[in-house]
Amino acid sequence: MKAIRVQQTGGPEVMELAEIPTPQPKPNEALVKVSVAGVNSIDGRFRDGSLRTPLPFTPGQEGAGVVTAVGAQAKTVKVGDRVAWSGALGSYAEYVTATTDSLVLVPATLSDQQAAAAMMQGLTAHYLANDAHKLKAGETALVHAAAGGVGLLLVQMARMIGARVIGTASNQEKASLALEAGADEVIVFTQQDFEAEVKRLTGGKGVDVVYDGVGKATFEKNLNVMRRRGMLVLYGMSSGPVPPVDPAKLSEKGSLYMARTTLAHFTATREELLARTSALFAMIAEGKLKLRIAKTYALAEAAQAHRDMEARKIAGKILLIL
Amino acid sequence: MKAILVKQPGGPEAMELVELPVSQPKANEAVVKLTASGVNFIDVYVREGRYKALPPFVLGQEGAGVVNAVGADVNSVKNGDRVAWTGVMGSYAEYAAVPADRLVPIPEGVTDPQAAAVMLQGMTAHYLSHDTYPLKHGETVLVHAAAGGVGLLLVQMAHNIGARVIATVSTDEKARLARAAGADEVILYTQSDFEAETKRLADGKGVDVVYDSVGKTTFEKGLNVLRPRGMMVLFGGSSGAVPPFDLIALSQKGSLYVTRPTLANYIATREELLARSGAVFTMMAAGKLKLRIEHTYPLAEAQQAHRDLEGRKTTGKLLLIP
Numbered sequence: 090m091k092a093i094r095v096q097q098t099g100g101p102e103v104m105e106l107a108e109i110p111t112p113q114p115k116p117n118e119a120l121v122k123v124s125v126a127g128v129n130s131i132d133g134r135f136r137d138g139s140l141r142t143p144l145p146f147t148p149g150q151e152g153a154g155v156v157t158a159v160g161a162q163a164k165t166v167k168v169g170d171r172v173a174w175s176g177a178l179g180s181y182a183e184y185v186t187a188t189t190d191s192l193v194l195v196p197a198t199l200s201d202q203q204a205a206a207a208m209m210q211g212l213t214a215h216y217l218a219n220d221a222h223k224l225k226a227g228e229t230a231l232v233h234a235a236a237g238g239v240g241l242l243l244v245q246m247a248r249m250i251g252a253r254v255i256g257t258a259s260n261q262e263k264a265s266l267a268l269e270a271g272a273d274e275v276i277v278f279t280q281q282d283f284e285a286e287v288k289r290l291t292g293g294k295g296v297d298v299v300y301d302g303v304g305k306a307t308f309e310k311n312l313n314v315m316r317r318r319g320m321l322v323l324y325g326m327s328s329g330p331v332p333p334v335d336p337a338k339l340s341e342k343g344s345l346y347m348a349r350t351t352l353a354h355f356t357a358t359r360e361e362l363l364a365r366t367s368a369l370f371a372m373i374a375e376g377k378l379k380l381r382i383a384k385t386y387a388l389a390e391a392a393q394a395h396r397d398m399e400a401r402k403i404a405g406k407i408l409l410i411l
Numbered sequence: 412m413k414a415i416l417v418k419q420p421g422g423p424e425a426m427e428l429v430e431l432p433v434s435q436p437k438a439n440e441a442v443v444k445l446t447a448s449g450v451n452f453i454d455v456y457v458r459e460g461r462y463k464a465l466p467p468f469v470l471g472q473e474g475a476g477v478v479n480a481v482g483a484d485v486n487s488v489k490n491g492d493r494v495a496w497t498g499v500m501g502s503y504a505e506y507a508a509v510p511a512d513r514l515v516p517i518p519e520g521v522t523d524p525q526a527a528a529v530m531l532q533g534m535t536a537h538y539l540s541h542d543t544y545p546l547k548h549g550e551t552v553l554v555h556a557a558a559g560g561v562g563l564l565l566v567q568m569a570h571n572i573g574a575r576v577i578a579t580v581s582t583d584e585k586a587r588l589a590r591a592a593g594a595d596e597v598i599l600y601t602q603s604d605f606e607a608e609t610k611r612l613a614d615g616k617g618v619d620v621v622y623d624s625v626g627k628t629t630f631e632k633g634l635n636v637l638r639p640r641g642m643m644v645l646f647g648g649s650s651g652a653v654p655p656f657d658l659i660a661l662s663q664k665g666s667l668y669v670t671r672p673t674l675a676n677y678i679a680t681r682e683e684l685l686a687r688s689g690a691v692f693t694m695m696a697a698g699k700l701k702l703r704i705e706h707t708y709p710l711a712e713a714q715q716a717h718r719d720l721e722g723r724k725t726t727g728k729l730l731l732i733p
Binding site: 140220221317318323330331332333334335336337338339340343344345346347348349350351353354355357 | 542543612615630639640645652654655656657658659661662665666667668669670671672673677679730
């Protein structure tokens with residue numbers, strides 16, 4: 090089968106289209122013919138080596154497609170089912186194997202593109218706003234990269250909850266998208282210092298929570314924009330990993346809380362996964378949550394997709410269409 | 412007046428008994444004639460220079476006594492009132508000038524020494540278990556230094572809430588005290604590895620929260636015993652400050668929360684101060700919170716008090732009597 094392979098970590102150019110054997114599903118797995126693969130910031134982290142996985146590997150953890158074979162112990166899916174997943178490494182390929190526990194059925198109301206676009210980033214936005222820090226009406230949240238994949242969804246969800254959303258974005262066009270999605274204010278951080286702006290916008294008090302998938306570039310300032318006993322939820326590192334943190338800083342800056350989260354711990358059981366995907370798919374089907382599919386590429390163009398993603402040119406979801 | 416002065420940071424010998432003039436209260440202050448001052452581990456950090464204070468300074472940040480003089484703007488207290496406070500330097504002395512909005516009236520039924528014993532450590536135990544991580548009935552908590560000043564109070568509060576308490580201590584005598592305070596399981600960390608023991612006791616699930624005042628020698632292992640999405644509450648560093656830690660470890664170990672709270676951020680307003688001290692006094696009056704004051708020293712023996720505290724010879728509260 091055709092698959093993108095990474096032989097050694099590095100920039101987008103290390104992703105090459107190759108011909109490799111189609112994998113066989115283990116007893117608790119299914120084999121899925123991939124129709125759409127989702128591209129995520131985390132794919133770049135595995136590709137560049139900031140997150141480790143044995144080499145060589147096929148990147149991509151998200152997609153939608155059809156089950157073509159199941160292992161002996163498979164109970165939750167059968168051949169022919171239209172499924173979506175998040176977390177199965179190897180999705181930038183014509184076929185991928187995934188544990189049957191991690192595959193969710195895609196309802197008829199959603200297309201393959203919508204399902205693939207929703208999984209990783211939608212589930213992430215959902216756990217961020219509902220569990221990592223359970224947002225309440227009236228709270229103020231700072232959402233970095235508010236026009237990014239997770240950002241646009243998180244802004245919409247925060248708005249639905251009734252929170253005030255301050256977003257950051259790298260240009261005016263993205264700021265407009267974030268405002269359309271429901272952000273109350275968006276700071277174009279390339280033009281203004283977000284720390285000073287957030288302090289001004291909150292009358293010096295600071296925000297209740299910061300949702301940050303950026304990492305290194307924003308960390309220090311994030312500590313300065315929260316209210317006393319506020320919460321920093323770090324869920325990604327698109328600008329690079331945060332250097333080791335001195336816990337004394339957390340107390341100095343107001344007895345702050347910090348969490349470094351990953352989706353796996355918020356979809357650890359099938360129960361939790363299904364609860365989140367039902368909520369997510371329902372919001373999309375009802376038109377309450379709008380997915381912005383910004384750009385689609387062919388599998389062979391995966392490297393370009395990463396280049397465009399990392400140049401921060403894209404506002405919304407990036408998909409590979411097989 | 413007699414006072415314990417630190418001219419430059421150092422070991423217990425850095426504390427000198429000196430004669431100083433009694434200060435006049437500023438407009439917003441009252442001068443209190445101390446009946447008792449509380450000794451806390453934080454005094455050791457200040458004495459050593461680990462926490463900054465500008466020398467020369469009078470050590471100590473907790474006391475109780477009788478108001479002796481009030482500044483021009485003070486309305487909340489008058490001469491003769493019995494009051495207690497924490498968070499203001501200068502209590503290892505016969506008299507202390509304290510901002511009046513930091514003074515808490517001592518209720519009937521509570522003696523001055525009891526008030527001096529409970530302000531810092533009692534309110535610390537209270538904020539930890541009621542606000543930083545509000546404990547719920549049925550949750551499992553790990554408390555280090557469970558026979559220490561905060562430890563014995565925190566174990567009682569956690570027990571009263573109905574949490575299951577796993578305690579760590581260094582001696583059999585301390586184990587006995589921790590059990591009497593309500594600990595369900597006690598680990599002698601000098602004999603067994605608390606990480607392995609806690610994992611075993613928590614049935615492989617992990618504990619919900621770790622309250623850690625020990626710091627350097629316990630922090631990393633504490634992260635390993637938390638359940639996914641559990642919380643590390645680091646509130647002290649008796650074994651040394653925790654060095655900067657890698658955030659990716661937090662996500663790998665379960666998308667954990669870390670916070671490094673300090674009492675000042677939990678009694679920031681007078682409202683909060685009165686509510687919290689009131690809650691602690693109420694628990695004492697109801698017989699739900701027992702103070703253990705086994706070690707009282709004359710003010711002149713402050714050095715010995717610190718030696719005993721740092722030598723881990725003591726349990727419960729230490730007081731200095733002027």
